[in-house]
Amino acid sequence: MKIKKIFLCLTLGMLVFTNVSCAEKVSEAGKAIAANPAEEKAIETPAAVKEVQPQPQEELAYLKVEAASVSGFDETPDWAPRPDPMAPFDASLETRWSSAYKEGEWICMDFGKPKTVSKIVIKWEQAYAPSFEILSSDDNTTWSRVILLADQNGGTNEISFQPVTTRYIKIVGLSRVNAEWGISIWEIEAYGPKDKNPGELPYDQAFSGKKEKSALEKKREEINLIEGQIVPSPGPIVNTEFQKGINYTSWSTNELKSDMSDYSLIYLSQLGVGEVALMAVYYQDDVGSNKMYYDEKKTTSDESLGHAINIIHSLGMKVMLKPHVDLVDEEARSNIIPSDEWFKNYKEFILHYASLAAKYNVELLCIGTELSNTTHERWKAQWLDVIKAVRKVYNGPLIYAANWDEYDTVSFWNEMDYIGMDAYFPLTNKNNPPKEELIAAWNKQADILEKWLETSGHNKPIVFTEIGYDTVAGSNKQPWRILPTLASQVESQDEQANCLESLFMVLTNRPWFKGFYWWNYFPRPDIGPLGYTLRGKKGEKILSEWFKRLN
Numbered sequence: 001m002k003i004k005k006i007f008l009c010l011t012l013g014m015l016v017f018t019n020v021s022c023a024e025k026v027s028e029a030g031k032a033i034a035a036n037p038a039e040e041k042a043i044e045t046p047a048a049v050k051e052v053q054p055q056p057q058e059e060l061a062y063l064k065v066e067a068a069s070v071s072g073f074d075e076t077p078d079w080a081p082r083p084d085p086m087a088p089f090d091a092s093l094e095t096r097w098s099s100a101y102k103e104g105e106w107i108c109m110d111f112g113k114p115k116t117v118s119k120i121v122i123k124w125e126q127a128y129a130p131s132f133e134i135l136s137s138d139d140n141t142t143w144s145r146v147i148l149l150a151d152q153n154g155g156t157n158e159i160s161f162q163p164v165t166t167r168y169i170k171i172v173g174l175s176r177v178n179a180e181w182g183i184s185i186w187e188i189e190a191y192g193p194k195d196k197n198p199g200e201l202p203y204d205q206a207f208s209g210k211k212e213k214s215a216l217e218k219k220r221e222e223i224n225l226i227e228g229q230i231v232p233s234p235g236p237i238v239n240t241e242f243q244k245g246i247n248y249t250s251w252s253t254n255e256l257k258s259d260m261s262d263y264s265l266i267y268l269s270q271l272g273v274g275e276v277a278l279m280a281v282y283y284q285d286d287v288g289s290n291k292m293y294y295d296e297k298k299t300t301s302d303e304s305l306g307h308a309i310n311i312i313h314s315l316g317m318k319v320m321l322k323p324h325v326d327l328v329d330e331e332a333r334s335n336i337i338p339s340d341e342w343f344k345n346y347k348e349f350i351l352h353y354a355s356l357a358a359k360y361n362v363e364l365l366c367i368g369t370e371l372s373n374t375t376h377e378r379w380k381a382q383w384l385d386v387i388k389a390v391r392k393v394y395n396g397p398l399i400y401a402a403n404w405d406e407y408d409t410v411s412f413w414n415e416m417d418y419i420g421m422d423a424y425f426p427l428t429n430k431n432n433p434p435k436e437e438l439i440a441a442w443n444k445q446a447d448i449l450e451k452w453l454e455t456s457g458h459n460k461p462i463v464f465t466e467i468g469y470d471t472v473a474g475s476n477k478q479p480w481r482i483l484p485t486l487a488s489q490v491e492s493q494d495e496q497a498n499c500l501e502s503l504f505m506v507l508t509n510r511p512w513f514k515g516f517y518w519w520n521y522f523p524r525p526d527i528g529p530l531g532y533t534l535r536g537k538k539g540e541k542i543l544s545e546w547f548k549r550l551n
Ligand SMILES: [Ca+2]
Pocket: 087, 088, 089, 090, 091, 092, 093, 094, 095, 096, 186, 187
């Protein structure tokens, strides 16, 4: 974890500090400003700033926060954590505050009475604020600026300053690392001189109920990864095996090597998950572009993938590596217009991941996802060339993830070990249909697939590389859709659970069906209630019961 220490002290009424290189980054302290700090955005230049060595550290007491309030909450259906202003004050890196997607969002902590504060620690989620200010107030109305910081890099900020006696402290985001996001914080800790804060408990005792390590933390300690070593596979995926999978999705560089991700993978292994699909996402500007590229802010790094694969293998689970191409303009990847140049670049992209799969003992490689416009007969020779090259560097089985409306035009199924489908087939045209109707719908769909296997002559097992339903009423009607907004949706854990149960009930009886990968699970445990994830929901019990029963 990145730790940035900022020491600050007040000399002759003026801020002085180290580790902050330019004068523009800090303003004068103690200046009363507007009650709505978001309105004051200008970064002030102090008259004079003198760098000094940090003062010797006093013994500090942890200052317990009694209450908190925030300017707003993230309302994204798939991503948003529970809207709890106290989430950054619970000593848990599994809970966080995520703001509305605006500038100037703030979180305010209330100590319940005046306390003397000299240090704030902020543990940012990946949506950090490069510039932010810390304000103090005695009445939650009139605010004074304690410090303003710019050019920060997220991770953990440890901010020390001359003690201020205050009941309220507010942290105001002044910029966002990604303008498409809000700002988000796992934990905030406040400290002050021990002699000025009598009666405060040490941090550990303030959260004595949390002192006990969680089962996930204990299990993580048992996993001993040695740097540079690659964990062997627990065994190949064989043809007779029912793949009990989930898609484990991250759209950021380092998330898959975080402790949080390790805990989530342990959690998944305890549910009975047998296979974890990991994405590697490259970006292409639009459907007509010939080139897909690694995005340094969003593509999961090879190091993070390697770490996650090692953890998954340590837990006895297997891996499907599933590279994706996402379009920057958010058009569907199924509309990509291929060319020989596109295939040349695609081959390079997929060979990179074939090599990574070989290196880390990955059990199944998906050579493409929902590239409908590239997989029909017209481009068969190009795909055969890609597949031949992949087989030279990777010995394990291959699968292609066809979109639900694409599978019958893919020209290279004969070269695959499995027929993969992202199986977002519409089931009924009703909200919350009775389970019997969902079972009937799945039987009808299974018959269609069975007939297609017979008539096409493809003697291969089918695996659903993706299948999933939002946790909302009507999710079975168009399971592929992306929810527009939270506000217009009605939660339905029942419909999601019934869709999953009927899938199990029907397809486990079809001998050609060899499993599925639920879309989706996140490394974060605190994902919003309406999305595809099953974490903590009714459907998860069904998933776990069936997974533990199968094989
Ligand atoms: Ca927390």
